[in-house]
Amino acid sequence: MAKTGMEDALLDIIHEFWGYTEFRPLQQEAMTAVLEGRDSLVVLPTGGGKSLCYQAPALCVDGMAVVVSPLISLMKDQVDALRVCGISAAYLNSSLEQEESRHVLREVRAGNIKLLYVAPERLMLEGMLSMLAEIKLAFIVIDEAHCVSMWGHDFRPHYRELQELKNIFPKCGIHAYTATATEQVRSDIAVQLGLNSPELLVGSFDRPNLTYSVARRADRLAQVCEVLDRHPNEPGVIYCISRADVESLSESLNNAGYESRPYHAGLPDEERAANQEDFIQDRVDIIVATIAFGMGIDKPNVRYVIHAGLPKSLENYQQESGRAGRDGLEAECVLFYSEQDTVIWKLILEDQPDESKATAFQSLQAMQNYCHAFDCRHRYLMQHFGQDLEQDCETGCDLCRGDFQKVDDSVEIGQKILSSIFRQDQNYGAAYTAAVLKGSKDKKVLANNHDQLSTYGLLKNESLSTIRNWLSQLVSQNFVTKTAEYQQLRITNSGWQLLRGEATLQLMRPAQASKSEKTKRAKSQLADANWEGVDKGLFEELRQLRKQIAGEKGVQPYMVFGDTTLRELARDKPKTIAEFLEIWGVGQKKCDDFGQQFLECIAK
Secondary structure (H helix, E strand, O other): OHHHHHHHHHHHHHHHOOOOOOOOHHHHHHHHHOOOOOOOEEOOOOOOOHHHHHHHHHOOOOOEEEEEEHHHHHHHHHHHHHHOOOOOOOEEOOOOOHHHHHHHHHHHOOOOOOOEEEOHHHHHHHHHHHHHHHOEEEEEEEEEEEHHOOOOOOOOHHHHHHHHHHHHHOOOOEEEEEOOOOOOHHHHHHHHOOOOOEEEEEOOOOOOEEEEEEEEEOOOOOOHHHHHHOOOOOOEEOOEEEEEHHHHHHHHHHHHOOOEEEEEOOOOOOHHHHHHHHOOOOOEEEEEEEEOOOOOOOOOOOEEEEEEOOOHHHHHHHHHHHOOOOOOOEEEEEEEOOHHHHHHHHHOOOOHHHHHHHHHHHHHHHHHHHOOOOOHHHHHHHHOOOOOOOOOOOOOOOOOOEEEEEEHHHHHHHHHHHHHHOOOOOOOHHHHHHHHHOOOOOOHHHOOOHHOOOOOOOOHHHHHOHHHHHHHHHHHHOEEOOOOOOOOOEOOHHHEEEEEEEEOOOOOEEEOOOOOHHHHHHOOOOHHHHOOOOOOOHHHHHHHHHHHHHHOOOHHHHHHHHHHHHHHHHOOOOOOHHHHOOOOOOOHHHHHHHHHHHHHHHHH
């Protein structure tokens, strides 16, 4: 097939089945590699459209594609979503009864399945491999391919067995996909899977539809509620470090008139599953969870992710915050942290072997440094993952949109703080040092006679939280370190240079703004553009109709239509089936199944 013919065929397929009119970045290149039978390794961020890269080509070729996936819940979701689009797909895993598995195998042998999802341990069984050798096998997909690498953050031993596939099916293209892979992990994936000169496609890790902001945690409930009030009737996830925090915050929110559900590994299985299902089916908008939540969940319309405590690494933060806005529409990521979070994480990580503990502590420090960064947060995350932005995000983070302002006399303030640490014999932590500089009448300060120090009360006009924030900024800029055991502040070589006037320093403070100004700032320009011309009342009615249809069909609401499609329907208000088919995200099968109901809702 010629390149132009291939492109036209793929565009026809994605329009007919998915209702899309164009490719997203690197999708066409990834699909072309599949159709040309070349091995490939594709790294695209969460929400970057990885699945379509192999689903669309499967409909252009003879035979069946096999997709290896590690998560049972994701398999069912992928298959349900494909069937709603009119595509014959099935899965084989331990959740199926024996007769259900037999039925799937009969359908495979009869040539009635285009995409078969299977767990790695199931695929590598002798009987399964023999059956695949007897049928027309189009190509093999390894999803979540980082699981094959010891260097990846989610290594799974069963994935190592997949290296045999290239020997068993030498003429079959193998295509590996992942959302998170450093250069080291990418190389390892190619080696472990025995990929033959693979086409390597690495997308940008930036998520321009997400806005990032960070604030010191002062009043957790009030700060969380302020974010929730910007997102009425919109789904979101709130992450906490501990199960106890999950329970107490969820209860506090419910008492304050919000409706939330808790989710953590300590809940009874039935309750945990029911809470997750309520969130996925749009029956409840807010889920308060530990990091156990989210693996194997594909809910594209999460409009905000709040971290009510510090994540343990930037990798975790990118993955957890990345659950927002997977549909490409605007979403908000807010992080509230306190120094206490670091202490808690160090206690949790203390039991690890020395080598991995040192790495974990480094990751934790990198996470703290992110909180006190002065650069664009999008750029900061990109650079951490080995990429860069051509320019700052302008309005996509708190730093670029002016939520903080530079402190004019930063060097002088820094010298005052370091001087106090020195005069306290470098024996005390951040809270105590802030109290001395504030001129506090704290019993401990008075008992130590530190009210007699020349630095006592030097920053009396500043709040304790501002002084502590500056201390954290000094740590993140390596002018001060903290001892591992008691978190005592110690002056570094750079700190001594600053004291001698041989180094420079820039401190920041939160910009003064009213609540309405803050809300206006937090609402991104992208959000304004995405809602322009949309009848919000009609959008809500369409959401309710979607929920009703999803309940009747036994699928997730987004599988009926995504929020992008609903907004376009509420903006363009099509009157005929032909006009309905022109809407982004409306394929032929969905139009046949749901078109009339949605047109009637719009006409009302």
